[in-house]
Amino acid sequence: MTMASVLDVRGDPARVAEDRSVLFSETALEVFIEAAAAEYASITPDEPRPCFGVLLGTGADGSYLVERVEFGRNARTTSPAARQEFETTIVPRFGSAYENPVRAWWLDPADLLRISRRADDLGCDILGSIHLHPDWHRLGPESERHRPLSDRPSAMDEYVFRGCGWPINVVCYLEKRHGDLYYSIAAWDGACLPLPLRVRTTVPGSRRG
Template identity: 50%
Template sequence: MSHGTLEPFLHAAFEAYEGCSPAEPPSSFALLLGTLRNGRALIAATEFARNARSADRTATEEFRTTIVPRFGTAYDNIHRGFWCDSRDLLRIHRQAAAQGLEVLGSIHLHPDWHRIGPPSERGLRISEAPTPMDAYMFASTGWLVNMICYVERQEGLLCYTLGAWRPAGGPDATACAPLRIQLHEHRERGVPA
């Protein structure tokens, strides 16, 4: 993935982080488009999608019957958790195919919620690693690359750390295997840096 490919997501993630409150966690989610070559996922673009978590009946039912009982009442908050709008997903799949790409995965934001969230959740430790809920969703989508961008404020600056994961497979839907991330700077041939 190039730094330029990541920039739109980072801009949206930082903006969401700055605008959040303890009652409304920041949310930023995008799909990763690219190709597979020699066993490597080459991410060429990020495409944003809407969160249908509170509007889609299937999502509402999944959160009510499975996610909240399994992962806790924090997921009763309609601002927590992401469910990609199916119309956006179809549009993005079609757009990717027209460009010779495919949807390889997703990227989403984790804030330093243990610092900025409500006092009742300050004991949580969130990072670029998947939560059990993330691992469940990664296994459900079956996507090859699932990136988490952990954003925190350090000495007045917004900083980020990236993690990439794939579902580990098998009977444990809460396991993920780490993936190595390589960022590169895209330059045209013959153009000096």
């Protein structure tokens, strides 16, 4: 995964890429939510515990149909390229919080190749990614109390989205309220503009998830 320089602007909610939309398989979303919930349960003030998946699917009539979520290993600390990127660019630009080796995700290149071959076997394309934003302002250290996350991309996310160039980047916000987990999701294109996102429902007799 390579990353390029990023403009210091946020996606404007008033500017939505209406000519494109993300149609998400309910089954694929459930797979990611289950994995994200497992990581969420292990979060401590010292370990944000990221969760990251690659979206597989197809494009049709101006829409992206997400059919599967595939997972890979985090090479954040094992890849020389990742270590250099964090040391020379990410930490200086986005703050010392990213010195934490558990924070942020760098997909292992070998796993990206495996996922790409899997997509080919299934007749799918790699459409983009989905990752977890927990309610870190509640779970994290005191220094994070004033910086709540949401299903909007962080400044670091925008840098990654623009650098990767994938057409879809989904952020899943997960929080615990009154003893239960709740989530919201939002999709963003490679320029950090919001994309309309719909989740396909499973109906009796349907053969698609």
